[in-house]
Amino acid sequence: MHLVRSLCLAGMIAVCGTAASPAKEQPSGIPAWLRSHIGDGEGQIAQVVLQRARALYLKKLAAGVVKSPCYFAMDATRPNGGKMGKRFYTICEADRSFRAVATGHGSGRKVKGAPNFTNGRECVKNFGNALDSHLTTGGPYVTAETRTSFKGYYRNGAKQDVALMRSFVQFEGEGETANARERVIGGHPAVLLRKIRYRWMPHSPHANVNGCVPFGTLEDYAGGRSNGCTTWSRPDAEKIIPLLKDPTTLYIYPEAEDIKAVAQDISARRRHSPNRPYWNASCLKQIGAPKFWSRETLGPILARFHKEPEASPGRPATCKR
Template sequence: MHLLKRLCLVGTIAVWGTAASLATEQPSDIPAWLRSHIGEGEGQIAQVVLQRARALYLKKVAEGIVKNPCYFAMDATRPNGGRMGKRFYTICEADRSFRAVSTGHGSGRNMKGVPNFANGRECVKNFGNALDSYLTTGGAYVTAETRTSFKGYYRNSAKQDAALMRSFVQFDGEGETANARERAIGGHPAVLLRKIRYRWRPRSPHANEHGCGPVGTLEDYAGGRSNGCTTWSRSDAEKIIPLLKDPTTLYIYPESEDIKAVAQAVSARKPHLRNSSYWNAVCLKQIGAPKFWSREQLEPLLAQYHRDPEPAPSRPATCKP
């Protein structure tokens, strides 16, 4: 029987609840070939992350929301970069494929007058769902439309001007991730333009009303931090984004309840977390204890910060022929 039809039949047993209640399926319910990828080593996926990602996928297939043969997961407790940095997973059970790649995480922010909730480059300490927080929010997502937009021109390796066209896959969430669209949370290649200036380009379809086009220096920040989006290297994005032509699920670990449970375990000075909530040991040692910043907690502070006087707006971009 075709995999998706089979999933529709069994999907009703995968009850999706809060982080406190794990997926009802047992490890033995996972196909043997996929169980071989479970673990905390290089290129492996933690058991709880796979169980929840698979349960979410089965549920959305059973509801008729998802027909894509592939689904995705991310473990934001793992280090960013290095041998252990492959923490974004593509799982296609129809052809028995499993792939782990690197991805960025929310940078958070360190602003005057607001508690510091910035994250380091390697490990994530702060998570949250507040607007303008630049934080990663764990939980359930379904991928939506893909939009491709022009970002500007840059000088390529052939010393010619090239247009940077970047695709963005919108995520829709539920529960604590429900404001994903409001936060413009999605997935895209980890590239942008810095030091943007404007040049006379009257024939460019992207020129502004003054006949100018933006030109900048291309920056590849694959493996770095983001504004809360899921970011991939350009080469990985070229493989992942086409798989998202049809909606599918993405599960990001950890959720707020996981974060709170681990923080409590650390506070209680438990020697390890093997009998409680999962967290990557390398990052837990580095961050000490994680923290979840709810939008109710953080948004009023950010609103106060933005009420401070802003600098005068810059003049419209102009240039000369």
């Protein structure tokens, strides 16, 4: 309650105790310093993305669901990489800070016998919420717990063996994003280990019962694609993840209805106007038209053509001494 009161005094909530809805949120309700960040340029945020992200945050804040002084937004219609690639936003209105960084998007999949719903590295064409689709789903999220896990060892530039500990922030969704936990959708640094083999390191706290640990080559895929999660570069993740110790909101644009509306406009050859749904112009030119794959449509296809059988428990990996 004290936090809501302080934000009211700071001008973040026009009527204390009442959260603005996305439909009623007007640009005039956004503080002047924050309105200066609205636009299509480098490091700027589209007006509709900011309005919806802010409305979601104020709604959850007033309901006591979140406590953080900061909230987040992502514009998945923008390109990934280059000068225009900063499309993940950290907004802290209490101290008037706004920061834009790069983030990855869902790669999609090419499944034998099914339509190709893959995405390129730069622009997203396919979106969806089906389990195992590897697609980004736009809509409202609230951040949940952060889990840090051991991924294996790698050799760094100083020729030292380093343990890769990667943090993962779980997202909770609603509506189209409601199966975020089931899909293990969240945020994490864009690093992983490739070419995994096992090495005998019995004194390692991460060794299995055979004294072995996974050992691989570190790959930094910042600016690349993911399995549907939100990924940041390691330096950016080090700044973002500490801000998530308290639950807050993340709004990802576009939602299913936005995608369908843009696709319908393109199909009808309607000229774009400020009153029509927003999409980044450079990516729209590249993808032609976006598509949303619902779990009702894509789920049965993935279930039928799933390539990855469930792993059997087996024995802990062995390695040579």
